[in-house]
Amino acid sequence: MNRLLSILDRIDRRGYGAYKDLQGSYDLGAFTLFVDRVQRDPFAPPSLVRVRTKSNRFPSGLYGNPVRRVAFEDFLTRAVEAAVRRVVRGNRGSGGSGRVEIQHPSQAVLPRTSMVVTGDYVEARMAVGLPARGRTVDARAARAVLLEELPEVVRRSLVPGGIDEGAARRHVETVEDARHLRGLLPELGLVAFVADGAILPRESGASDRPLRQAAVPFQSPEELRVTVELPNRGELSGMGIPEGVTLVAGGGFHGKSTLLEALSRSVYDHIPGDGRELVVTREDAVKIRAEDGRSVAGVDISGMIGDLPGGRSTSDFSTPNASGSTSQAANIAEALEIGTSLLLVDEDTSATNFMIRDERMRELVRKEPISPFIDLVRPLHATLGVSTIVVVGGVGDYLDVADRVILMEDYRPSDATPRAVEVRRKFPPRAPLGEARVRPPEDRRLRSSSIDLRRGKRETARGKGLSTIELGRERVDLTYLEQLVEPGQTEAIARIVGDFVAGTGSRGVRSVVEKALASIERDGLDSLGSFRGHPGQMSLPRAHEVAGAINRIRSLEASTG
The missing domain is CATH 3.40.50 (Rossmann fold)
Structure with missing residues (x-):
């Protein structure tokens, strides 16, 4: 905490780029704060941070199997979002200054990158708009966000006593029942x-x-x-x-x-x-x-x-x-x-x-x-x-x-x-x-070389809301993929396509999709992350929406046989 305070004092009123000095990890007592990526200016997408508790004191029955773990991570994501609404003051300064957010969940329960629950800790992945006056560092407001508001969010949502454990149990049991019911069909x-x-x-x-x-x-x-x-x-x-x-x-x-x-x-x-x-x-x-x-x-x-x-x-x-x-x-x-x-x-x-x-x-x-x-x-x-x-x-x-x-x-x-x-x-x-x-x-063979991710000097494969992915200069319209429910799924699909394009040769549609989803099942959604530590906001898509997005790329070349 002292190191964090020292850095904030040193960079106060300097150009906004001085916030880069915050990248790293900080022991804040009950939890560790990781600052993984710092935005380049107050109007850019917010900085990516993680908060990780020193231990996990929740009953293991809430996350004791894969279905319950996903459901409990979903519950905690919603708990963090609710705590942010109650605790965080919000915009204070230029651009998105002072904004704190976690991935917004739909009515569906999906594996997401927003929360990680293990036997040892609970970790929430969030985005923070580091405060600015104009385009300079506002250290006083940053201290309030990082050292007052974030700790209160943790107390209200990531430790026992902060959440309603009865509601959490109902949440995981409802999801477990639905999964069991679907398996009976x-x-x-x-x-x-x-x-x-x-x-x-x-x-x-x-x-x-x-x-x-x-x-x-x-x-x-x-x-x-x-x-x-x-x-x-x-x-x-x-x-x-x-x-x-x-x-x-x-x-x-x-x-x-x-x-x-x-x-x-x-x-x-x-x-x-x-x-x-x-x-x-x-x-x-x-x-x-x-x-x-x-x-x-x-x-x-x-x-x-x-x-x-x-x-x-x-x-x-x-x-x-x-x-x-x-x-x-x-x-x-x-x-x-x-x-x-x-x-x-x-x-x-x-x-x-x-x-x-x-x-x-x-x-x-x-x-x-x-x-x-x-x-x-x-x-x-x-x-x-x-x-x-x-x-x-x-x-x-x-x-x-x-x-x-x-x-x-x-x-x-x-x-x-x-x-x-x-x-x-x-x-x-x-x-x-x-x-x-x-x-x-x-079956068809897809030619990865037909998709051009170049946009100026960079290569781009990213989601833009629920219904669009951006691949280089091409925008792919997913409006009629009606079973997409979260922008996080669209972001994950864009990154899957980017990984496919980075490969070579041609492959079948089913092969491309099954390989990508098998990799996610083995290594988690974090494996699609573009930053060290915080992977960004992603939700797990189905094979059908991944394939549907690929099929709607106008530059795609494919053929049977």
């Missing part, structure tokens, strides 16, 4: 489970927090109710969605898309009180949509779209500007390429000519290369074991291919399968449905 023959009492609607389109007022708690239809035993909660009942083809129907604003959106986000565990904490989906589920204008590089879509005019093959399809139908076909092929057991499709965000073609159009348009999705869903399950949940509001022909139909009315589901059978008898198909041949798409 394959042996139960289910692709998803929605607990009775779940709150599925969100408070707004811009918020992932649960709707608090007027939300209708979910109740399973008796025909689909499943009861399971969880390790902490005990018996739980809810709606089980079986493998195969499930149709979710209903009028507008009755909860169809809300259910599908909840299922797409439930590939992740959620915090207690989220409303979806006991809603789980197969962890490899992929939401599919049309994506006009996206680039496609060397994807085999021939199982869905035949040869194009002029004899152009679709077994190695590339375009800088895909149509709705070709983009949706590419999205399915890419999902199959990386591996999935469940596709989630919403009629509202799909290409109409890809979803269905009625008898009049079949009669009028004889040269149609598209095999409509309605002809694919059953072969996908029968041949490849890939189930589909389809939300429809206006295409009744999908009743003919559904194994079951869930009808949403006033946010309440019912099993409408018997009623759908009656409707099919009353209104039989006007033309026989086709059944396209389905096979796995051909």
Whole structure:
């Protein structure tokens, strides 16, 4: 502490660059402060620091296995964020002076770089805007941040007595139950489970927090109710969605898309009180949509779209500007390429000519290369074991291919399968449905040399918010990767891409992604860090979003075979 005070006294009122002298570690009694990277000026991204307790006095039961450790680190991250809001005064001076922050978590529970819990210590990774007057050091304000506010944050969030241990235990047990429940899905023959009492609607389109007022708690239809035993909660009942083809129907604003959106986000565990904490989906589920204008590089879509005019093959399809139908076909092929057991499709965000073609159009348009999705869903399950949940509001022909139909009315589901059978008898198909041949798409090889990370004299691979990665001078739009939930995932993806580009030669998409995630599983997210000590703010992405980001790089060159 004396050394830290001495340095601050010495650099007071000097140019902002003098803060570089702070880099290093300081014993502050109850914890050690590490200053890993100092910002170059008060308007630059904040400095990176770590605070590490001298011991870990929390009960080992809170972090005694990998699932509980991730959940407890998530809980402590939220506790630090809450303590910062209560304790830290905030901006005082130029730029971001006095700002203290830790990685902001979503409603999901993910492995992050924000917190490390071991048997020996607890470490929080934070960002601090070192205070300035103009562009000079403000040592007095820096002392307040580093020696008054940070110690109080530690006392309130990183040691027993500072947190509610009962709440911490509920947090880790809820996550453990959800993980156990998701693991039960394959042996139960289910692709998803929605607990009775779940709150599925969100408070707004811009918020992932649960709707608090007027939300209708979910109740399973008796025909689909499943009861399971969880390790902490005990018996739980809810709606089980079986493998195969499930149709979710209903009028507008009755909860169809809300259910599908909840299922797409439930590939992740959620915090207690989220409303979806006991809603789980197969962890490899992929939401599919049309994506006009996206680039496609060397994807085999021939199982869905035949040869194009002029004899152009679709077994190695590339375009800088895909149509709705070709983009949706590419999205399915890419999902199959990386591996999935469940596709989630919403009629509202799909290409109409890809979803269905009625008898009049079949009669009028004889040269149609598209095999409509309605002809694919059953072969996908029968041949490849890939189930589909389809939300429809206006295409009744999908009743003919559904194994079951869930009808949403006033946010309440019912099993409408018997009623759908009656409707099919009353209104039989006007033309026989086709059944396209389905096979796995051909694997592709990616050329790392096609991606240029150069930006002036530097190479850049970084995340910019939730929906963009910056690779050199190219900005990659990830808006339609709807299962991304945190900017930290986007940052991790950018660094994975950067590591791939640093390699040589060409490799398959699946090989690139599996190698990267295996390395993270072995060495942790810290292995993607660009600074010694503090790795930056990252969250673990799924293989599907890593592959999805790579597939959307416009400069990417890839080919089958």
